[in-house]
Amino acid sequence: MTIFFKQFKRGLLPAYVLLAILTSSVTLVSCSKDDKLEVQNDFPFEVQVMPIPKDVLNGQTVEIRMAIKRSGNYSDTQYFIRYFQFDGQGTLRYSNESAYLPNDLYPLPTKQFRLYYTSSSTVSQSFDVWISDSFGNEKKLTFQFNSSD
Incomplete structure (x- = not known):
């Protein structure tokens, strides 16, 4: 019976050596000093706009409902708005709040919000909103709004 154990141990020796080499190589590769945990915080977004009228009267206010739809969620993301009117006159x-x-x-304090555009013009009006x-x-x-009489 002792001969059996000696032959059994000799057969396992190469397997133990191979196992030790594999374990040490995996440990060395996974403990690299240059590994840094990457946290994604920059997520693209889309802006959804509910339908709005095509025509507006001078002095009329149009409600524009908007929602920011993010592709990911990072709680510290802040959103901002600006606009530029290039045709006609009005306020947004x-x-x-003030115009x-x-x-x-x-x-922008929320991801779902309403803007209000008030026409001050008797001609067509166009403006860009940047989020x-x-x-x-x-x-x-x-x-774009057409003037309505």
Whole structure:
């Protein structure tokens, strides 16, 4: 019986050596000093806009419902809005706040919000709204209203 154990041990010796080599190589590769945990915090987004009227009267206010849809979720992402009117005249504001100044950057407190555009013109009006996040991602939305008599 002792001969059996000696032959059994000799047969297992190469397997033990191979197992030790594999274990040490996996340990050395997985413990590299350059490995850093990468946390993704920059997620692209889309902006959804509910349908709005095509025509607006001078002095009329149009509600624009918008929602930011993120592809991922990073809680510290901040969103901002700015606009530029290139045809006609009017004002754009968030909720009951003061009217936005063109090309100024304003923080957006929520991901779902309503903007209010008030026409001050008897001609067609066009303006761009830019929504950006704290990582430099940006979406441009163009709005056009025909003058209505």
